[in-house]
Amino acid sequence: MSKKWVNWKILLPALLVAVAGIIVWQKWRGPEIRAYRVESHPLIQQVVATGRVASDDRADIGSEITAIVKERLVDRGQTVQENEILIVLSADQLKAQEQEAQAALALMRGSRRPQAQARLEQAQSHLAQAKREAQRRRLLAKEKAIPTEDLEQAENALAAAQAAFDQAKLDVLALAQGGVEESILQQRLNAVRAALDKTQIRAPFSGTVLERYVSPGDTVQPGQTLLTLRDPNKIELLVPVDERNLGVLKVGQPATIIADAYPNEPFDAVITSIAPVIDPQRGTVDIRLSAEPAPDFLKEDMTITATIETARNDAALVVPNDTLFKQNGNRAKVWVYSHGTAHETEVRTGLNSLSLSQITEGLSAGDIVLGSTDGLTDGQRVRATISPLPQSRTINAAERTDGETPMKLD
DSSP: OOHHHHHHHHHHHHHHHHHHHHHHHHHHHOOEEEEEEOEEEEEEEEEEEEEEEEEEEEEEEEOSSOEEEEEEOOOTTOEEOTTOEEEEEOOHHHHHHHHHHHHHHHHIIIIIHHHHHHHHHHHHHHHHHHHHHHHHHHHHHHTTOSOHHHHHHHHHHHHHHHHHHHHHHHHHHHHSTTSHHHHHHHHHHHHHHHHHHTTEEEOSSSEEEEEEOOOTTOEEOTTOEEEEEEEEEEEEEEEEEEGGGGGGOOTTOEEEEEETTEEEEEEEEEEEEEOSSOBTTTTEEEEEEEESSOOTTOOTTOEEEEEEEEEEEEEEEEEEGGGOEEEETTEEEEEEEETTEEEEEEEEEEEEOSSEEEEEESOOTTOEEESSOTTOOTTOBOEEEEOOOOOOTTSOGGGSOTTOOOEEEO
8 A cells, every 4th residue: 555545544534524624614604694784874765656748838829809810920839939929910990990099089188178178167257147147137126126027037047057157067077187088088099909909919928839720811709719839838747656655745846757758868847736536446646747947858648757756864874675574664674793693673764765774763873784684593693794785876876985895794
């Protein structure tokens, strides 16, 4: 027997014992499990749901008068500014009425008013003369110097002069500046001018012409729609969300919207209303959002995805969602790693994101929790491999160390 064979006979049992020892030692140390260190990070709770552009803000622009279309200054797809003239209606008849009203007002002020004043002065003079004559005849009649018929004639003349004076005074009051006559004529002129203004159809807001329904030469009636205008700054979005999210949704919460057709052009929106009823078939509640201003590319019924920010904590203690088990409301359990063993610990959760959860009770910064822990028992020995927290929208990625190497704790 060679010396080499003797050496192997001695070494082989020793190697087998060493391997067995290593296996026993590794088994005693427990399984290797991914672990995370509890850290403080900004956390944003979000609800993500898909919806559509439910409607846009459209306005039907109509006529308030009967007239003929003289000019149409815009066409489909044209962008217009607030108060810009869109359509001009024929105004020949109204302009003639305006001239008549202006002439009547000028006549009243320049001729009828002075004439009324002159008639008043004349009536006042006649009244004074009639009063003197009536007084003279009363004295003569008292002395039986004239017949009774002469006194009656004087009294009748006085009554007529008084009536003429009273009427002249009323005429002057009616024709005075700010009087009834001037007010009536001014109102007539104002009404004609208001009608003239209605012959210029203007844009009530800045927007885009979606449709035009009339052409030059067409006769239009009051209430008839001439154009449809869209306000691009007022877009309504309809998003059905799972009813389980109802407790965290509120009017006024901000959202980021991405249209399927334009995935690289997100825009901001805000919740404007939450439906008071639940859809029993789908188990969803409809929320409506508005975007002001909204991008020009949005069209009705376009599919969009809304990411709604429902809560934020800039310094939350967080753990990955896969470390939580036995969850019941805001209560859950985690496996805490300490001195080579795993310990089941109850915690209370707060905000939740797609990958992280806030811990409000049960853990402290620096604690180590284990992930994916099926089959563990309390007090079992384990080997923890520390990994960085998973990337998430709720974590400020700029504060993370890229390429961090996992650290093992025995």
